[in-house]
Amino acid sequence: MNLFQVRKGQFVYYKNELHKVYSVKPMFKKSVHLYRLKDMQQILTRSADITLHKPKDKDTFIFYGKRYTIDKDKIPEQGDYILIIKPAPDFLDHYALNEIEKVDYIEDGNVVTTRDNGVKHHEYVVMVPGRAEDSNEIAYYDASIVSEAQRAQDESPGFLSVSDNELKPVVGDIYIDKKNEVKAMIVAMTDNEVIFGHGLRVHVAELLDENNFKLIYRIEEDL
Secondary structure, three states, rough: OOOOOOOOOEEEEEEOOOEEEEEEOOOOOOOOEEOOOOOOOOEEEOOEEEEEOOOOOOOOEEEEOOOEEEEEEOOOOOOOEEEOOOOOOOOOOOOOOOEEEEEEEEEEEEEEEEOEEEEOOHEEEEEOOOOOOOEEEOOEOOOOHHHHHHHHHHHOOOOOOOOOHHHHOOOOOOOEEEOEEEEEEEEOOOEEEEEEOOOOOHHHHHHHHOOOOOEEEOHHHHO
16 A cells, blocks of 8 residues: 555565654655664655555564564463554553554553553554464565575564664663653663653663653764
8 A cells, every 4th residue: 555645654565575754754755764673673765665564463564573473362471462453542651653652551451551551451552572373474565585594584683784783772872851851871781671860661672662751862973
């Protein structure tokens, strides 16, 4: 499905691979800013060059080097990732279409994420690690043209984009956490998460969201 109106958060295909719309800047010729879900590599393109995909139950895709399958019936547990497909945030919550957040705890089927967002049960689906037997491959628009070697490499956590320094946070980097209105330093990291000094834990991909985080100091720039 070709797009005439591009919206932030949409899942789209570009050059046969699944991407997410990061921002849209209509005044530029290449107005659509994407990042590739498998490794967060960023690109600029036009709406004519992308194809829309609306995620649904049992879709399976690669997010930051790891395979997940959408399961609308799974009851979330602490530590699970959720995909927000029908965002209806309350006044104090900050999330949007197709954002991926980590569950901190559950309250009557609703979840509170590690970003302190309260997400109602009808707004999200759970991302279950791995590929379910009855899943539908959406990592590629046409999976038949992707080699087995490429598939194996794409699902390796060690295969991540290194071409964009903005996407390689390190301990010591300082961001403004816009929701909490604080300046915070990254004090620790795991394979795919950063931990800030004020206790916030977020996936590396969340640092892309300019509405929530702003990079103000790169420690590597002083090395």
